[in-house]
Amino acid sequence: MDHFERQLARMMHDAEEPAPFGPRHRKRLREGVSARRRARAAKRAVGSVLTLAGLSVGLFLLSGDPTRAEPGEPRPLPATRPSPPSPVMTPGAASPSPTSTETSDPRATATRSPTSAPPSDTETTQNAP
Amino acid sequence: MAQARASEFDEFVASRWSALMHLARLLVGGDRHRAEDLLQESLVKLWFVWPRVADDAPEPYVRKVMVRAAARSSRRRWWGERPVERMPEVASAGDVSADVAERSRLEAALVQLSPKQRAAVVLRYYQDLPEGQVAEALGCPVGTARSHAARGVARLRQLLADVIEPVQ
Incomplete structure (x- = not known):
């Protein structure tokens, strides 16, 4: 602290005037x-009233909402047919043979065999002149 | 309980009123009415936190409230005080005593500082607070408080050059 700072501190302390705390100050403080x-x-x-009003408006809007989903409504069906389940692959097992699959399906054998033509065609050809 | 609380508060205010009034006056740059308003407002705030701070540190609390309120009120437009280049006219030595003239000169110089500079200088040189407590009262880092005080003192050196003469 230099000379100026010391003098500044002294001036600030010396400038203090006695100021008693009177009845006027006490009354003003109470007021x-x-x-x-x-x-x-x-x-x-005001805060309580505003909170109550906000809650009331919120409840009113919630109770009057027409787009609310009812719990009893049926769920919408999917737009596309679900795909058949894929064969289950187990570790260590051989992949399923396509031959066994084909022979196991009787309709597939009937449609792919050339001898499965209807007999009426053969009869018609033989009876022709 | 409430009665005891009120009497403790009254006792504190009565014992510290004079010193707090002088602090308020320095913080606002000498205006007695503004100083009284500032002190009343700060003491009303102190009343509502009195049970919490009564046993601990009521004076640092009220000091902090005063410093911050003084900085806020200085920003209000209605106050209408503007810094000027030259010092205002002061009463001549023949009209008033030397003490009053010196106090008027000091207050006129303090008005020229920014509110934060004024608060930092007053807390540092009138309240003799260390830099850490000045920073806490101002609500800023220690470096900023140090800077406010240094700039304030540098400005006062110019303004009070003819009152405080340098040592040869």
């Missing part, structure tokens, strides 16, 4: 406390 207490109570009341 200030009461006013602030009233302001805080009013603010709290």
